Amino acid sequence: MPTVVRYATTADPTHWTSIEAGRPLLDAMFTGVKDTADRAIMSWPSKPGGAFVATCIFLREARASGRLAHATVGYWPWREGALRAARSILVNPDDVACTSLNAYNDAKKGEWQAGALAHQSLCMLEMRLRDLVRSRASSTTIANVKSIVIRSPTLLETTSVFAPGRQKGATPYEGAPEQVLRRVRKYTSMGEPNAGLVEHVGAVGDPARAPFVLLGLPAAHTSEGLNRHLGSSRIKQHGLDLVVADLTRVGRSEIHEDWEKRLEALLAAIDSIEGRRPSVLVVTEESFVQRRAFRLLKGHAETRRPKLKAQQLGLYLEHPTLLGPAPEIPSEIGPITFQADIKDASLAPLRTELVTLGRRMREEGASYAAEAVSRTLAFVRRCASLPLGLTEAREIADVLYDEDEEFDAALRAMFRPKMVLSDLLAACEVHPTFANDIRIAVQKIEAKVSMWEQDTPVAAKLAELLAAPGIDTPKTTVALPDRRVGEVFLASDRAVHYRCAVVDHRNLASHLASEAPERLVVVGPTPEAIQALLTTRSSLKTAYLLGDASGSALLSAELTSIEVIAAFSAFAARARALIAALKRGGSDEALDQAEAEFSVASVIKEREIDLTQSDEAYRGEVVQLTMQSGLRLDYRPGGEILLLSPGELRPFERIQAREVEPGQRILVLDASIREPLRLAIAGSRKSQQQLAQYHARIAEIYSKTPGSTKADKARRVLEKMREIDPSTGDEIDNIKRWLTADVARPTPEGSRAPGAARDWKRFLVFMKSVGVDENLASLYWKFAVLPARSYRAQEGHLFNQRVVQFVLDPESTGVWKVMQGLWQQVMESVDVVEEVTTITGGDQNG
Structure with a gap:
């Protein structure tokens, strides 16, 4: 039986x-x-x-x-x-x-x-x-x-x-x-x-x-x-x-x-x-x-x-788990009118050259150079699909991400061709066989990107579309490829007066389900956006796809698979309609698939993760753990680590880095798990309550700060900050943002950003200038601001502590239920410790 x-x-x-x-x-x-x-x-x-x-x-x-x-x-x-x-x-x-x-x-x-x-x-x-x-x-x-x-x-x-x-x-x-x-x-x-x-x-x-x-x-x-x-x-x-x-x-x-x-x-x-x-x-x-x-x-x-x-x-x-009831596949879903404009034939030869060069490098064992070509392709795609010009994007990124540490520098580099192309040029010395081809490719990329300083092809198309009658309304959503690009776009002058909603591709599916817009503008279409478009059961009527020839990678292969596999037949009609729209709009199917296959295959994992830093430069002892995967993790001796222990109520127990021994299995916070965990922590009830308390205090501070306008209030706060710390620079734009954090537009993922300084030193000066003592400022910083932010190398120690607390907290059970599959992903991120080395304090680890 x-x-x-x-x-x-x-x-x-x-x-x-x-x-x-x-x-x-x-x-x-x-x-x-x-x-x-x-x-x-x-x-x-x-x-x-x-x-x-x-x-x-x-x-x-x-x-x-x-x-x-x-x-x-x-x-x-x-x-x-x-x-x-x-x-x-x-x-x-x-x-x-x-x-x-x-x-x-x-x-x-x-x-x-x-x-x-x-x-x-x-x-x-x-x-x-x-x-x-x-x-x-x-x-x-x-x-x-x-x-x-x-x-x-x-x-x-x-x-x-x-x-x-x-x-x-x-x-x-x-x-x-x-x-x-x-x-x-x-x-x-x-x-x-x-x-x-x-x-x-x-x-x-x-x-x-x-x-x-x-x-x-x-x-x-x-x-x-x-x-x-x-x-x-x-x-x-x-x-x-x-x-x-x-x-x-x-x-x-x-x-x-x-x-x-x-x-x-x-x-x-x-x-x-x-x-x-x-x-x-x-x-x-x-x-x-x-x-x-x-x-x-x-x-x-x-x-x-x-x-x-x-x-x-x-x-x-429907969810990233095999457990649970069978999903209800609709027998029929409503039609969506697709309009695509991704034409830019001048980029096709450049993409072909880069894909061919990258494949040659990979076949000849030049993995470092192939990785640099892959990043260059991603940069070209990102730049071509920016919703604003590179000059404006750089200026905004310099304000939003103004720290000198690795995380902010990487975000600023997203909009700086020379910083991205420097890695490709460095490959000339490592692999001189490809030096001439690399230099020619770099010259062509620089010449092309220089044309996008004021407006990219997509930015111009987006502005034109939103200016059309009846488009820029609360019933319209603009979906951008990346959350960081969304943050920069929302801070731009052109986005200030837009009435439409803005979301990133990763969170598009949930946005369509909860907000039910009538029109959708997809900038730089990606597989995530295509999946959301094909499966949504909302009342979406029209979808505009804006991109260029460098931004449609993977789409044709994705849609073709959905069209021909019987299990996805409910979505085949939409897939065919989207394929037809892309072809009319200028998608190059053969090139897209070739680029997608090369780009994904060339990915190389990060090699080192520093979890010792905490705003100030840490120069004490460092425990270095070399993992079976080849990754190296740096911890403070007292840094907390999640040790796999399947016999407990939770399959992890907390130990300090100084207690780790070779052969043990620990949770590794690599790039694949950091962002999902950050989203889970930021979305937890405790984090939302603490951030709401901080924003309520900010609203009170704004109302009590002298001045008739936001700029007047910011100037008064700046004067106080310079009295506390004379080295404070021109922070007017930042202070206006900090003072209005409680009313700022939501981030592309739907939550509200903390709207605070990027580092503890400046945050503390700001807090003192508006009458908040250091002890309370520290609580706001640790329990309201940091949990709502992405991982930063300079905050690696505190980020690691938040993850340990979150995973072991019984109240986190509700988050695991909502984010189905995350717990399995956490378990997949466990690795075996092969070697433990202690480095003494000093300049060598500063």
């Missing part, structure tokens, strides 16, 4: 739910086991956060449904970090026990239980979980939450997972009995010696005997590098039923641009397996990866005998 299994997360352990949101992915796995055909499935518009969790759930569902008596599944490419997300998923112990009870009592079990596999041991172990369910029934509410986490097994410890052996000549897969119900056995009576489970644990942790196993497959460069694992005794005795190739962004994080060659090696190795060849299911979340992976699958399908056609599938995910 099939059992419906319920799942929860360690972030919200009382909310048990189904796996119906990810059901199409599981169905594709079951079908692959049956017919052995290869498939590529793309998740859209949200991302699943890696395919390892889905693979573990497939094995759990295969047993619970009774569809498979036993299963052997390969997961590729294997990486240590893949395990982490499965630690954050809880499996309902009653459902697991019920599944095994049904299997144990099945009158026909002799027909399907293979004698060599430990079915009896698996049943005995899992049936004991029912005792744990009974033992927690009388707990209080608070104790019960902790009891659920401790007594409910995680998805990882209920899956027999075996990492591939790396050393030549060693056993391909070693036993792993320690992972079997590890937490449950540690914290409950199941781990006691007299529990009688030692033999069963050993059997379920044996790759040759466990009925359902997941075998990690290494990301080898050649098929020979996989033969030892594909020839393991487990596969020889019981076959390989399915191989899941994880080509999500997380899944290919350690193979980067090499993924195509390595996928080719995997397919070649699988093709050579004797006997029944297993199905390969490629899981993707980006259209250009889907297209290239499917091309490889089709090529191998042609050589199979008998031929089996490769298939292309889709997984419609």
Whole structure:
């Protein structure tokens, strides 16, 4: 009898739910086991956060449904970090026990239980979980939450997972009995010696005997590098039923641009397996990866005998998680009239040259130069799609981001061609072979960008459109590609009198759902904006797409995938209409896809993260942690770190940097997780309340400051500031902004900016000048201003402290519920410490 299994997360352990949101992915796995055909499935518009969790759930569902008596599944490419997300998923112990009870009592079990596999041991172990369910029934509410986490097994410890052996000549897969119900056995009576489970644990942790196993497959460069694992005794005795190739962004994080060659090696190795060849299911979340992976699958399908056609599938995910009910896909959505203007033919040859040059660099191993070309392409796209001229953008950025530290300097560089192109010119010395090509490209870019000082092509089009009758109204929204560009645009003279709303592409979908504008102007269309346009169910009637030939990367590939994949058929009509509008507007499909593939493939992760600074220059001892991924983290010795500890109510515990040891797993605050966490912290109830208190005080200060106009009040405050600190410069424009922070327009993401000085020294002088003492100013700074801001290198220490407090705070549970998938993303950001070094204080770390 099939059992419906319920799942929860360690972030919200009382909310048990189904796996119906990810059901199409599981169905594709079951079908692959049956017919052995290869498939590529793309998740859209949200991302699943890696395919390892889905693979573990497939094995759990295969047993619970009774569809498979036993299963052997390969997961590729294997990486240590893949395990982490499965630690954050809880499996309902009653459902697991019920599944095994049904299997144990099945009158026909002799027909399907293979004698060599430990079915009896698996049943005995899992049936004991029912005792744990009974033992927690009388707990209080608070104790019960902790009891659920401790007594409910995680998805990882209920899956027999075996990492591939790396050393030549060693056993391909070693036993792993320690992972079997590890937490449950540690914290409950199941781990006691007299529990009688030692033999069963050993059997379920044996790759040759466990009925359902997941075998990690290494990301080898050649098929020979996989033969030892594909020839393991487990596969020889019981076959390989399915191989899941994880080509999500997380899944290919350690193979980067090499993924195509390595996928080719995997397919070649699988093709050579004797006997029944297993199905390969490629899981993707980006259209250009889907297209290239499917091309490889089709090529191998042609050589199979008998031929089996490769298939292309889709997984419609409304939220970035496989857990929860199935999304309601509309049978029909209202039409939107699309108008596109992205013509600028003069940029096409320049883009072609840059893409060709970058590909040559990558193929010849010049990764540094290829990365510089990728950043240059991004700069050209950003400049061409600016909603204002470069001169005005620079002037505003110099006011908004006026600190000397790395973060503000990087934001100012967004609008300075020479600062961006300096990296590309520096590549001439590292790779002299490309020096001449680089210099020619730089000259062409400088000549082109110099024409955009007063107005970019898009800025002129946007101004013309908003000047048309009936366009600039509260029913119109302007969507800009980047939140930073939005901040600069809102501070410009041209935006002061606009009545339309402004939002960034990342938050466009939620804006359309909550505000329901009638007209939308998308500046510099991106995949995020296209996804929002295709899926919105709001009353949007007209969408204008403004860009130029350098700003439409990825769009054609994105739309083509939506148009041809049956799972997204509800949105196909809109996709076709948008494709037609882009073609009329001048989109170059072949060039867009080539540029998109090169740009994404060339991305290189940051190498160092400094979490020691806190406004003042820190020169004390520094604990440097070198991670398995190659990243280096710098902490103060007393800096707080989140150590992975799956046995606790939260799977993290707080330790100091001086206590970290090699081999431990900690949360790494790299670029991929900082912004999502910042948004979560800024959106928490506590942060919003504290920012509201600061803004209320600012409103009181403004009303009491002498002066008939805003400028008069600012001049009076400036006089006071110079009395306190004579070195205070001309801060009139900044002071006007600080004094009116409570009435400033919302940021593009919908929240209100703190509207305060960028550094503590100037903030304190301002606060003192308006009658706020240092102690209260410090509270405003730490608990109202900083939590609402993005990560800055100069505030790395305080940002890290806020993250630690937020992740461990029980009140954060509500945020995890709203931002679905964030907890899994946090777990994916855990890395292993390989080396710990302490650097003494002094100039070397200043």
